[in-house]
Amino acid sequence: xxxxxxxxxxxxxxxxxxxxxWAGRALRPAVQDWMPDPxxxxxxxxALADAxxxxxxxxxxxxxxxLGEDHPDTSVRNAYGDRYPWAPCIARPEVRYHLVTxxxxxxxxxxxxxxxxxxxxxxxxxxxxxxxKVAGVELTGAAQYLMSLCFCTExxxxxxxxxxxxxxxxxxxxxxxxxxxxGAAPPAAAADRAGEWAAVEALLGAGRAAVVRAWRARAAGxxxxxxxxxxxxxxxxxxxxxxxxxxxxxxxxxxxxxxxAGVFGYADGVVVxxxxxxAQRADALGPFAAAPDAAGATLAxxxxxxxxMGGSPATLAADAAHAAALGAxxxxxxxxxxxxxxxxxxxxxxxxxxxxx
Numbered sequence: 001x002x003x004x005x006x007x008x009x010x011x012x013x014x015x016x017x018x019x020x021x022w023a024g025r026a027l028r029p030a031v032q033d034w035m036p037d038p039x040x041x042x043x044x045x046x047a048l049a050d051a052x053x054x055x056x057x058x059x060x061x062x063x064x065x066x067l068g069e070d071h072p073d074t075s076v077r078n079a080y081g082d083r084y085p086w087a088p089c090i091a092r093p094e095v096r097y098h099l100v101t102x103x104x105x106x107x108x109x110x111x112x113x114x115x116x117x118x119x120x121x122x123x124x125x126x127x128x129x130x131x132x133k134v135a136g137v138e139l140t141g142a143a144q145y146l147m148s149l150c151f152c153t154e155x156x157x158x159x160x161x162x163x164x165x166x167x168x169x170x171x172x173x174x175x176x177x178x179x180x181x182x183g184a185a186p187p188a189a190a191a192d193r194a195g196e197w198a199a200v201e202a203l204l205g206a207g208r209a210a211v212v213r214a215w216r217a218r219a220a221g222x223x224x225x226x227x228x229x230x231x232x233x234x235x236x237x238x239x240x241x242x243x244x245x246x247x248x249x250x251x252x253x254x255x256x257x258x259x260x261a262g263v264f265g266y267a268d269g270v271v272v273x274x275x276x277x278x279a280q281r282a283d284a285l286g287p288f289a290a291a292p293d294a295a296g297a298t299l300a301x302x303x304x305x306x307x308x309m310g311g312s313p314a315t316l317a318a319d320a321a322h323a324a325a326l327g328a329x330x331x332x333x334x335x336x337x338x339x340x341x342x343x344x345x346x347x348x349x350x351x352x353x354x355x356x357x
Contacts, residue, residue: 001337008034010066013106014041021105027074027098029106030066045111056114056240059106061099061227062090063119063127063254076124076150079173087123087252091219092154099223104230107241114240116271120227121220121245121256124148140186141251142199146173148252149212158219164211176203192283193248200250217249220256228266242298245270247287255302260291269298271332274323276312281323289327300330305347306339313343316350321357 012032016039022028037043045055068075068085074095076087088095099120107115125139125147139147149155149169156166180186189199201209228241235241245258255273263270270288274281281301288299301323304311311334312319320331333347 006034008032010069011060011064012066013102015039015106015109018105021101025098025101027067027071027094029102041109042111045109049111054113055111056116057107057109057112058116058118059103060118060254061103061120062088062095062123062223062256064088067098073152075152076122076148077152078125078147079149079151079170079177081151084123084125086127087125087148089150089152089154090122090223091150091158091215092152096219096223096226100226100230103227104234107231108234108239112239114242114268115231116242116244117224117227117231118244119254119256120224120243121258122148122150122216122252123256124252126253137180137183138186139180140189140199141196142189142203143177143180143186145196145200145250145252146177146203149173149216155215158215159211162211162215164208169208169212172204172208192279193246193251197248197250213250217259220249221259224258224263225266240268240298242269242271242300243267244302245272245288247272247284260287260294262291262293263288264291264293264297267297269300271300271302272328274301274303274319274328275310276315276319278319278322281319282326285323285326285328294327298330299328300332301326301328302332302334304335305333305343306335307343308340309338311343313339313346313350316347317353320350320354 010030013029014032017029017031048055063086065086067088072083074088074092076084076089090096103117125144151166151170159166159169187199187202189195224243231241243258243263244255245263246255247260249257249259251257258270272284272288274284285299285301288294301320303316303319305313305316307313336344
């Protein structure tokens with residue numbers, strides 16, 4: 001590489017956006033200026049095509065710190081009134097319209113044969129910003145969820161529409177979290193996704209938890225279906241659309257919680273986070289593989305292969321073989337551009353082993 005450190009100061013598209021598409025829009029994509037090439041995607045896609053490699057685009061949607069800084073009202077607000085500028089609230093109509101428009105433009109770039117849509121759902125407290133200092137209190141998955149619930153004006157109206165007073169809900173969230181701020185050990189809970197949701201119900205109350213989940217599922221499901229439909233409308237027939245997804249519908253982040261029941265009715269498949277722990281892989285891949293309409297859909301296992309980021313390239317061959325046994329038909333390796341030569345050599349050896357089977 002020509003450089004070892006690149007500072008991407010904010011969220012941006014890596015291609016020239018269409019001025020006509022965004023004319024008159026308050027919410028519009030920012031353009032990068034830290035690379036001299038005005039179309040880094042186009043140059044990379046052309047180089048890959050020249051090398052005989054099929055190109056698919058990768059679009060990050062509901063994770064955008066620049067959007068939140070420029071338009072504060074678009075952000076998720078937690079039960080304490082704190083704003084998360086990196087997390088646009090997907091229940092807001094203007095945010096959804098922006099993300100759906102962005103999905104269509106960014107996914108269907110020249111030379112792309114398909115796309116993967118990341119963070120196509122709720123974002124929350126996790127993956128904050130460059131200088132966050134939140135490690136002083138360990139938050140369980142359930143506590144992360146409570147800290148990620150949105151209390152913007154749109155979500156307050158949504159809770160009320162389902163019969164739940166937002167002030168009552170906010171008070172319940174704060175009371176549930178207070179022992180953690182005081183230093184108490186989190187309640188014992190199973191480590192899997194079902195145990196995580198059971199802990200949410202225990203902290204919040206099953207009734208409140210069900211209403212919140214219903215509101216958030218409605219917003220996330222609507223965004224996903226609209227984004228996929230917009231991409232299909234803009235693309236040629238056969239263009240593949242995958243979602244980065246987690247099978248626990250309550251989870252937030254890059255791999256947004258997605259109900260396995262029905263997702264393959266509108267998307268061509270999912271990319272699922274996997275790691276070196278076999279039980280966690282089964283918990284992540286199993287629900288998608290067991291979905292009634294999974295036959296013919298793409299199920300891709302996404303492994304981190306950078307040792308310094310918690311990856312395990314040395315065990316990739318065995319881990320990937322296990323993922324295949326669980327139903328995965330494709331691999332994703334995150335992220336070759338960040339890996340050392342040693343890690344890349346281990347990945348290469350693993351791929352040779354897998355290819356020989």
